[in-house]
Amino acid sequence: MTRIVTASVVIIGNEILSGRTQDGNLAYLARGLNELGVRLVEARVVADDDAAIAEAVNALRARRDYVFTTGGIGPTHDDITARAIAKAFGVPCRRNPDAVAILERFYADGEHPLNEARLSMADMPEGAELVDNPVSGAPGFRMENVFVFAGVPRIMQAMFEGMKHRLVGGAPVRSRSVAVDLPEGTIAETLARVEAAHPGVEIGSYPYYRSRGFGVKLVLRSVEEDRLATATEALIEALRVLGGKPVEETVETG
Amino acid sequence: MTRIVTASVVIIGNEILSGRTQDGNLAYLARGLNELGVRLVEARVVADDDAAIAEAVNALRARRDYVFTTGGIGPTHDDITARAIAKAFGVPCRRNPDAVAILERFYADGEHPLNEARLSMADMPEGAELVDNPVSGAPGFRMENVFVFAGVPRIMQAMFEGMKHRLVGGAPVRSRSVAVDLPEGTIAETLARVEAAHPGVEIGSYPYYRSRGFGVKLVLRSVEEDRLATATEALIEALRVLGGKPVEETVETG
Numbered sequence: 001m002t003r004i005v006t007a008s009v010v011i012i013g014n015e016i017l018s019g020r021t022q023d024g025n026l027a028y029l030a031r032g033l034n035e036l037g038v039r040l041v042e043a044r045v046v047a048d049d050d051a052a053i054a055e056a057v058n059a060l061r062a063r064r065d066y067v068f069t070t071g072g073i074g075p076t077h078d079d080i081t082a083r084a085i086a087k088a089f090g091v092p093c094r095r096n097p098d099a100v101a102i103l104e105r106f107y108a109d110g111e112h113p114l115n116e117a118r119l120s121m122a123d124m125p126e127g128a129e130l131v132d133n134p135v136s137g138a139p140g141f142r143m144e145n146v147f148v149f150a151g152v153p154r155i156m157q158a159m160f161e162g163m164k165h166r167l168v169g170g171a172p173v174r175s176r177s178v179a180v181d182l183p184e185g186t187i188a189e190t191l192a193r194v195e196a197a198h199p200g201v202e203i204g205s206y207p208y209y210r211s212r213g214f215g216v217k218l219v220l221r222s223v224e225e226d227r228l229a230t231a232t233e234a235l236i237e238a239l240r241v242l243g244g245k246p247v248e249e250t251v252e253t254g
Numbered sequence: 255m256t257r258i259v260t261a262s263v264v265i266i267g268n269e270i271l272s273g274r275t276q277d278g279n280l281a282y283l284a285r286g287l288n289e290l291g292v293r294l295v296e297a298r299v300v301a302d303d304d305a306a307i308a309e310a311v312n313a314l315r316a317r318r319d320y321v322f323t324t325g326g327i328g329p330t331h332d333d334i335t336a337r338a339i340a341k342a343f344g345v346p347c348r349r350n351p352d353a354v355a356i357l358e359r360f361y362a363d364g365e366h367p368l369n370e371a372r373l374s375m376a377d378m379p380e381g382a383e384l385v386d387n388p389v390s391g392a393p394g395f396r397m398e399n400v401f402v403f404a405g406v407p408r409i410m411q412a413m414f415e416g417m418k419h420r421l422v423g424g425a426p427v428r429s430r431s432v433a434v435d436l437p438e439g440t441i442a443e444t445l446a447r448v449e450a451a452h453p454g455v456e457i458g459s460y461p462y463y464r465s466r467g468f469g470v471k472l473v474l475r476s477v478e479e480d481r482l483a484t485a486t487e488a489l490i491e492a493l494r495v496l497g498g499k500p501v502e503e504t505v506e507t508g
Contacts, residue, residue, distance in 0.1 A: 014458055015293045018427070019284030020473065021460070024278075026299070030273030040271045042306065045280070045297040048458075052296065075439040076459040077446035107263070117442030152461060173272070185329040186369030192331040204268055204302075205330040207406060219274065 005170040007033055008060040009043040012053055012071035012081055016045050025070045025149075025156050032160055038066060048072060053084035061088075061146050066167060068160075071151030081148060084139075086125035091145055096124045099139050106137030118167055128223060131164045171223040176232045178218045182244040183207070187216065189235030190238045196201040198231035200224055217249075259424040262314040263297040266307055266325035266335055267405055279403075279410050280325045286414055291321060291423025302326060307338035315342075315400050320421060325405030327394060329371040332406045335402060336395075340379035340437045345398055352497050353393050354437055358373075360391030392485045425477040432472045436498040437461070441470065446491045452485035454478055471503075 009029055015021040017060035023045070030040045042060065046052040053072070061067045072081035086093035099122035107114040121138035131147060135155045140148050144165075149159045153202040180187065184207045195203045204219040218235065232248070239246040263283055269275040277299070284294045294468035295318065300306040307323070340347035353376035357409045361368040385394035385401060389409045394402050396417075403413045434441065438461045444466035449457045457474040472489065476482040486502070493500040 011329075014456070014475075015460055015473065016280070017284055018429070018475070019294075019296065020283040020287060020429075022281050027268070027273040027276050030271055034272060040273075041301055043271065043472060045301040047295055073441045074459070074461065075477035077442065077449060078456075078458055112437055115439065115443070120442075121439075153465070154463060175272075175274075183366055185366060185369065185372035188329045188331065188374075189369070195331060202268075205328070206269060207328065209406070209408060219269065221268075221272070243409055 003170050005038045005040045005044065005066075005168065007038045007066040007184075008055045008064045010053070010060065010067065010069040010193045011043065011045045011151075012048065012069055013045075013076075014048050017047055019044065024153055025151070028071075028157060029068055030154070032164065033066075033167075033169075034173055036164060036167050037172040038167060038181050039170075039173065046148045047115045048078050048080060050080055050084045053081060054088040057088045057146060058084060061144065065145060069146065069148050070156050073121065073138065073148060073150055073226075075121050079121075081220075082124050085148060086105055088146075091126040093123050094126055096117070096122050096128060096130070096141075098130055099124060099141075100129070102139055103137055104134075118154060131159050131205065134162065134244055135157050140165065153169065172224055173221050173223055174228055175219055175221045176218070176228055177249040178235060178246050179215055179238070179249055180218065180244040180246040181213065182239065182242060183214065184216050187242060187244070190242060191218065191235075192236055194231060194235045198227060198235065200227050201231040203235070215233055257424050258424065259292045259316045259320075260295045261292050261320040261322065262318045263294060263324040264307070264310045264321065265297065265299045265405075266302065266323055267299075268302050268332075270325075271301055278407055279405070281466055282407070283324075283414065286418060287320075287421075287423075288427055290418060290421050291426040293422055293424075293427065300499060302332050302334060302339045304305050304334055304341055307335060308342035311342040311400060313341060314399070316363060318482055319399060320339040321400045321429055323400065323402050324478065327375065327392065327402060327404055329375050329392075333375075336378050339397055339400065339402055339493055342400075343379055343381075345380040347372070347377050348380055350376050350382060350384070350395075352384055353378060353395075356384070356393055357391060380425065385413050388412050388416065427475050428479055428482055429475045430482055431501055431503040432474070432489060432493070432500050433469055434472065434493050434498040434500040435467065436468045436493065436496060437468065438470050441493065441496060441498070444490075444496060445472065448485060448489045451488065454481050457485075457489070 028120045035221045044056045129142035135158045201222040206217045236246045298310045330400040382395035389412045394413045403410045460471045490500045
């Protein structure tokens with residue numbers, strides 16, 4: 001049995017909690033981690049508040065293999081993530097010379113001055129290891145099993161793609177997806193029976209209401225491809241017996 | 255000084271944590287709550303797991319005025335929210351006669367039978383108060399300060415709209431939004447200075463990269479409309495001094 005490698009995400013930002021900004025980073029990280037065999041098991045959205053960030057990070061880093069934070073590492077007064085992470089680890093937040101060197105190179109063209117606000121993006125918890133930012137210069141960082149990324153999706157994605165080879169995953173979860181034109185209440189007993197008959201396979205049931213009618217999307221997930229195939233066939237057959245027209249959708253991970 | 259009324263949201267579902275489904279309920283609830291003067295201060299996304307749901311709900315209900323959960327109240331085996339909430343409150347999960355009566359009326363046309371799977375949607379923690387579901391019959395419920403909603407956005411929204419008059423809010427947070435064509439690092443010191451000069455007003459800074467260029471969206475938030483107006487004017491003036499072309503965007507709450 002492969003060990004399950006787990007991760008949590010901490011989304012930092014008042015703009016998410018006010019409903020002004022729709023987060024998309026969670027879904028991106030979830031899919032990216034799954035491909036590496038790292039299972040996202042919890043996420044938290046916290047305000048731009050030192051204590052709230054530190055509390056969430058400390059609660060999660062103790063019980064997950066990896067923690068990823070997004071948001072709050074820019075040059076403005078509301079960018080307090082570095083300070084909060086330093087607090088979480090009980091270390092001082094200091095100007096990191098390697099980060100300063102990166103900023104000096106990035107701003108070398110002189111179009112924008114490397115002023116104190118921009119330099120503050122080099123303030124990091126003592127002991128931080130840099131995470132490359134190919135988009136806008138200012139690096140993210142790592143403290144033990146905690147990775148600190150930007151909140152702007154384009155930058156967050158570039159940071160993740162650039163460091164993900166460092167993560168040690170387990171077996172990736174494979175999934176198959178079947179849509180059926182029957183209501184959930186009609187197929188519920190069948191689903192439970194098929195799941196019980198296929199240990200190691202988890203079946204999720206997601207009703208949908210579309211313009212052309214309602215139905216249910218069934219997602220089968222397992223780390224074992226053979227079991228997944230057997231369970232999918234059994235499910236499709238059982239749904240036909242119930243009078244449905246099950247259709248398998250594109251195979252994907254996640 | 256008006257008391258600040260706070261809320262948390264617990265989003266329940268493996269499909270969110272796998273990245274398969276993009277959550278939209280958080281932003282909807284955040285905006286709806288804000289209009290009522292209830293501030294969303296934290297959210298958690300947890301797996302379809304009794305213990306994880308109960309832990310999150312217990313951690314949050316003790317320290318927030320309201321907690322809202324979304325997801326996991328349908329008729330299938332992966333719908334375990336009611337059981338988990340009963341566990342969180344230390345009460346039995348029993349078939350609720352009022353909920354059964356609602357289901358009986360909803361399925362009275364005989365198109366779909368009220369089978370055991372559908373009846374299981376009436377299983378609720380002892381003491382639960384029903385939350386109306388005008389879309390698909392099966393009610394949500396309330397236990398003390400915890401409101402349990404469906405995960406399907408259309409149903410969740412109908413449940414929230416139908417019960418929100420029961421919530422007692424504080425002063426709603428008003429916001430104004432200014433876009434400027436200057437990089438964050440250039441305006442950072444100015445932002446901090448304007449915020450410091452206007453107590454009770456919070457300024458958030460959100461850089462954007464669009465096809466027609468980059469810039470920063472600044473969001474000023476306050477419960478006091480007068481202070482908000484004064485701070486917005488001061489900010490616009492200060493951004494002009496820096497050589498920017500600030501543009502105020504549509505006034506909105508949130």
